[in-house]
Amino acid sequence: MNTPNRTATATASAMALALGATGAAQADVVNVFNWSDYITEEVLELFTEETGIRVVYDVYDSNDTLEARLLAGATGFDVVVPTADFMQRQIAVGVYQPLNRDLLPNMEHMDPGLMGQAASFDPGNEHGVIYMWGTTGIGYNIDAIAERFGDDFEVDTWSLVFDPEMIAQVADCGVAFLDSATDMLPAAMNYLGLDPQSTDPADFEAAAELLESVRPHVRYFHNSQYISDLANGEICVAIGWSGDVFQAADRAEEADRGVNVWYAIPDEGAMQWFDMMAIPVDAPNPENAHAFINFIMRPDITAMITNYVWYANANASSWEMVDEDIITDPAIFPPQEVLDNLFTAVTYDGRTDRLITRLWTRVRTGQ
Amino acid sequence: MNPQAPDPLLPVAARPAGAPLAAEACPWTDPAARPFIAIRHVTKRFGDFTAVNDVSLNIYRGELFCLLGGSGCGKSTLLRMLAGFEKPTEGQILLDGQDMAHVPPDRRPTNMMFQSYALFPHMTVEKNVAYGLLREGKSKAEAYARVAEMLKLVKLEPFARRKPHQLSGGQRQRVALARALIKQPKLLLLDEPLGALDKKLREETQFELIRIQETLGVTFIVVTHDQDEAMTLATRIGVMDDGVIRQVGEPHQIYEEPASRYVADFIGTVNLFEGQVAMAAPDMMRVDTPALGAVNTRPVPGLTRGQTVWLAIRPERIGLSRERPAGDANTVQGVVDDVAYRGHMSSYRVRLAGGQMLRVTQSNLDRDADPISWDEPVFASFSPAATRVLTE
Amino acid sequence: MSAADNSPQPARAPRRGLARLLPTGRTLVIAIPMLWLLVFFLVPFFVLGRISLAEAIIARPPYSPLFERDAEGTLAIIASLENYRFLLQDALYRNAYVSSIRIAAISTLFALLIGYPIAYYIARSPEPRRTILLLMVVLPFWTSFLLRVYAWQGFLRREGLINNTLISLGIIDQPLVMMQTDFAVYIGIVYTYLPFMILPLYANLTKLDGALLEAANDLGASPMVTFFTVTLPLSLPGIVAGSMLVFIPAIGEYVIPALLGGPDTLMIGRVLWDEFFQARDWPVASAVAIVMLVLVVAPIMWLQSVQNRRELQ
Numbered sequence A: 001m002n003t004p005n006r007t008a009t010a011t012a013s014a015m016a017l018a019l020g021a022t023g024a025a026q027a028d029v030v031n032v033f034n035w036s037d038y039i040t041e042e043v044l045e046l047f048t049e050e051t052g053i054r055v056v057y058d059v060y061d062s063n064d065t066l067e068a069r070l071l072a073g074a075t076g077f078d079v080v081v082p083t084a085d086f087m088q089r090q091i092a093v094g095v096y097q098p099l100n101r102d103l104l105p106n107m108e109h110m111d112p113g114l115m116g117q118a119a120s121f122d123p124g125n126e127h128g129v130i131y132m133w134g135t136t137g138i139g140y141n142i143d144a145i146a147e148r149f150g151d152d153f154e155v156d157t158w159s160l161v162f163d164p165e166m167i168a169q170v171a172d173c174g175v176a177f178l179d180s181a182t183d184m185l186p187a188a189m190n191y192l193g194l195d196p197q198s199t200d201p202a203d204f205e206a207a208a209e210l211l212e213s214v215r216p217h218v219r220y221f222h223n224s225q226y227i228s229d230l231a232n233g234e235i236c237v238a239i240g241w242s243g244d245v246f247q248a249a250d251r252a253e254e255a256d257r258g259v260n261v262w263y264a265i266p267d268e269g270a271m272q273w274f275d276m277m278a279i280p281v282d283a284p285n286p287e288n289a290h291a292f293i294n295f296i297m298r299p300d301i302t303a304m305i306t307n308y309v310w311y312a313n314a315n316a317s318s319w320e321m322v323d324e325d326i327i328t329d330p331a332i333f334p335p336q337e338v339l340d341n342l343f344t345a346v347t348y349d350g351r352t353d354r355l356i357t358r359l360w361t362r363v364r365t366g367q
Numbered sequence B: 001m002n003p004q005a006p007d008p009l010l011p012v013a014a015r016p017a018g019a020p021l022a023a024e025a026c027p028w029t030d031p032a033a034r035p036f037i038a039i040r041h042v043t044k045r046f047g048d049f050t051a052v053n054d055v056s057l058n059i060y061r062g063e064l065f066c067l068l069g070g071s072g073c074g075k076s077t078l079l080r081m082l083a084g085f086e087k088p089t090e091g092q093i094l095l096d097g098q099d100m101a102h103v104p105p106d107r108r109p110t111n112m113m114f115q116s117y118a119l120f121p122h123m124t125v126e127k128n129v130a131y132g133l134l135r136e137g138k139s140k141a142e143a144y145a146r147v148a149e150m151l152k153l154v155k156l157e158p159f160a161r162r163k164p165h166q167l168s169g170g171q172r173q174r175v176a177l178a179r180a181l182i183k184q185p186k187l188l189l190l191d192e193p194l195g196a197l198d199k200k201l202r203e204e205t206q207f208e209l210i211r212i213q214e215t216l217g218v219t220f221i222v223v224t225h226d227q228d229e230a231m232t233l234a235t236r237i238g239v240m241d242d243g244v245i246r247q248v249g250e251p252h253q254i255y256e257e258p259a260s261r262y263v264a265d266f267i268g269t270v271n272l273f274e275g276q277v278a279m280a281a282p283d284m285m286r287v288d289t290p291a292l293g294a295v296n297t298r299p300v301p302g303l304t305r306g307q308t309v310w311l312a313i314r315p316e317r318i319g320l321s322r323e324r325p326a327g328d329a330n331t332v333q334g335v336v337d338d339v340a341y342r343g344h345m346s347s348y349r350v351r352l353a354g355g356q357m358l359r360v361t362q363s364n365l366d367r368d369a370d371p372i373s374w375d376e377p378v379f380a381s382f383s384p385a386a387t388r389v390l391t392e
Numbered sequence C: 001m002s003a004a005d006n007s008p009q010p011a012r013a014p015r016r017g018l019a020r021l022l023p024t025g026r027t028l029v030i031a032i033p034m035l036w037l038l039v040f041f042l043v044p045f046f047v048l049g050r051i052s053l054a055e056a057i058i059a060r061p062p063y064s065p066l067f068e069r070d071a072e073g074t075l076a077i078i079a080s081l082e083n084y085r086f087l088l089q090d091a092l093y094r095n096a097y098v099s100s101i102r103i104a105a106i107s108t109l110f111a112l113l114i115g116y117p118i119a120y121y122i123a124r125s126p127e128p129r130r131t132i133l134l135l136m137v138v139l140p141f142w143t144s145f146l147l148r149v150y151a152w153q154g155f156l157r158r159e160g161l162i163n164n165t166l167i168s169l170g171i172i173d174q175p176l177v178m179m180q181t182d183f184a185v186y187i188g189i190v191y192t193y194l195p196f197m198i199l200p201l202y203a204n205l206t207k208l209d210g211a212l213l214e215a216a217n218d219l220g221a222s223p224m225v226t227f228f229t230v231t232l233p234l235s236l237p238g239i240v241a242g243s244m245l246v247f248i249p250a251i252g253e254y255v256i257p258a259l260l261g262g263p264d265t266l267m268i269g270r271v272l273w274d275e276f277f278q279a280r281d282w283p284v285a286s287a288v289a290i291v292m293l294v295l296v297v298a299p300i301m302w303l304q305s306v307q308n309r310r311e312l313q
């Protein structure tokens, strides 16, 4: 079954944090720490078959969990997959070792344009390569929207969720927002015509006020609950991550109970994010880590993953091997005019982190 | 709740413990007297086990009635039916003429003193005793004034503020009594009230119980397995066995005139011999027994020649001597098998010719210089009046 | 029997030589729980306390060191109560503590109201049934706590069991909003912690002497009055123990509000999470945790001292 899930619950991450998998420094092992449901088992089996290196695979569901472990040190992981803006801060702390390009010949397959975008977080792509990338947009129940706004209505604007009058019309069937300040505040700033990469407290304040104005219509804030809720009709609109919404669509189709879910990148633009493969500075098996990353970068392997998880990749040579309906879907691999409208996250300093955390608590709880 | 109850502190003429009552104080001898408690054909079954079996009993106002019997014979069950904790499976209980079938324990004019005392451990003595009054809706001032009087009656004033676990066994017993009495119940039910006390304290407390019962004039029903206690306390005793009342009577009746081998054997010590009626006339009777030979007995009406009967003879009603006594007393010969010196008396076991043992007790009041001793041949003698002929 | 057994022995022979250095059985028995407390409670507590006095920095680990050597090489201790002051400045923290305590207290009350009759019923049940009922109380522990809380979503959802049943019975025509509300959080907490309320109450109520109830009944108390004047006061220790076992973990509860609560369910567990993971401020997060601990431990100590005093009387 096709079950990509870049997130799960915060709870599971707390457990992962408590229990943890401590990697072992053995010649034939690579310890991988990746997002949950972000790969197909087949890839891991193939890797072991071809290289003789066993994969110890563990998962997390939020950048925060990963970062907490990396900062605590001695994780025992050889390969981790942070999102680029988080990675940038972690590089500054010295968490990652530079990649040895001699060990990564498959680097040649990577798309220079996308890698260039990632380089704004990791100058010269010295510490990481793109695993998958995606956008933060709107997932919706096609029939519920048609029922309320007419058959011709197209979900192409953030107004659906940021205009109090519009969101009020869908509040009764359920609206969910991501519980992620770093996704939500830039999206709101972008909608207000402000620079989504601004770190000006006034801009954050404006974004928070906008979000507070629609909050009464939001049923909950969560990073994964919306996947199943969209799929079974519990909610009809969610701000979410592209691959996760597609997973909801897939589940809804399989359940065959008349729920149809789709994903849209609004015309105002949306956040584009990159999940990067990187090697911690204290990785016990750095050579194996390089072998693993190089293996993933093989075009057939990357294509296999994309076909399974429905997230876009940055491996240009793989694209001819990606399923037709995925590669042509503008919501997964957007055309150039949409790509031009996307923006990326920025890495915040400690003061800004605190500010947005506080603002976000205010938005979420009204406190 | 109980307006006609007498003032608790008004003394009533005291009766010496265990003494037979004057005729006017014995309503059970008067067929016209109305019983205060009428138990009619009451049976209680737990599953298919019968704990109380068709008991009928009348108890009169002012009595101190003892239910006496071995452990497990159904005494507590009968008492608990009077209190209302158990419902009779069959039969009826009338209290002062009123059918109790549908009256719950908290509405009955009875109170119970529990075998374990069941004092409330989280309350002081004072609060324990006041509990029943406060439930009646009495004001605190009134209730505690009464509590003070009651504590005086049971001599517990200094302990009013203590918790039950800070009291001795005897003190707890008196708290339980005070608590059960404070509501001036028409009927007080006491389940082994002295069972938890040591022997000396128990004996003292027996008289204390009688004093209080007489002072308050309340009807008491006391359950006990201790025959001495029953003898000391009771106006009348009901002997229970296996769910059945075997005999009801004043203590001396139960002792002197047991109605059955069971009662004779249960109360005190007795010599029992089987035999056949040899002669039954209105003024005299003779019974042939293998052990004693022919025995002249008190005449019992309604017996016929040849009927199997048992002779019950109390050891203290038998005399011992080295020479055959003169007179018309029944006399048997034997050899002293054992002697036990018990202070005020000695008890003997005399082996009869047929090998049976006869128990005899002799007062040591006129103990002579040369008392009868081991292995001496002796004559045991008892008058016809000392015998009791039993048919069951 | 040997002769030595008969000869009188001193109650406690003095320990000679090396034996004196070895722990006695009694000290061992005391030492094991002490060690447990030390390793799993006191040490983490001091680690937290030490981090709460530091300053957040972007480093690994992400807080300032306790000792620092200045240019002349003298050792300086760097500690500040700034983080605690910070907690006082922002009403958010106070509100979160108050709201956590409120939610925990209300949940405890409901757990008590529901748990007491259950415990009472079990304690009064005859033997074979009693064991079965007790087993049923602890049975949920055999499945993951997470799964059980998730399962409640199935009941409380818009299209969940409760709404569907009520609608099909015609009692309501619009689904009730139960998920993502405080109501759902109360249900989750009460459901999850109910066994911790029932078990100490059960242990207490089985010890209750039935004769006391009969005595009260006999003295004119109706069953209801008997309950309030005898059963309830005597079960107070069980009530206190059960309430503590529910109240304390409920204050710090994170998972249940995360899975069942709404956006405005404010609990300190979530604030702690945000401080740690989103603001990445380990020192403030530690300060939040320490204050929470003090808030929880203080009432226990107070209760303990009250109980000790009562026992002394």
Ligand SMILES: Nc1ncnc2c1ncn2[C@@H]1O[C@H](COP(=O)(O)OP(=O)(O)O)[C@@H](O)[C@H]1O
Binding pocket: B046, B049, B051, B069, B070, B071, B072, B073, B074, B075, B076, B077, B078
């Ligand atoms: N609630 C009950 N259920 C079953 N059997 C009982 C119950 N109460 C008493 N019994 C049985 O009835 C018999 C009489 O008990 P009880 O009246 O307490 O005897 P006692 O004369 O020693 O006070 C005993 O064999 C006891 O086991």
Ligand SMILES: [Mg+2]
Binding pocket: B075, B076, B115, B191
């Ligand atoms: Mg009994």
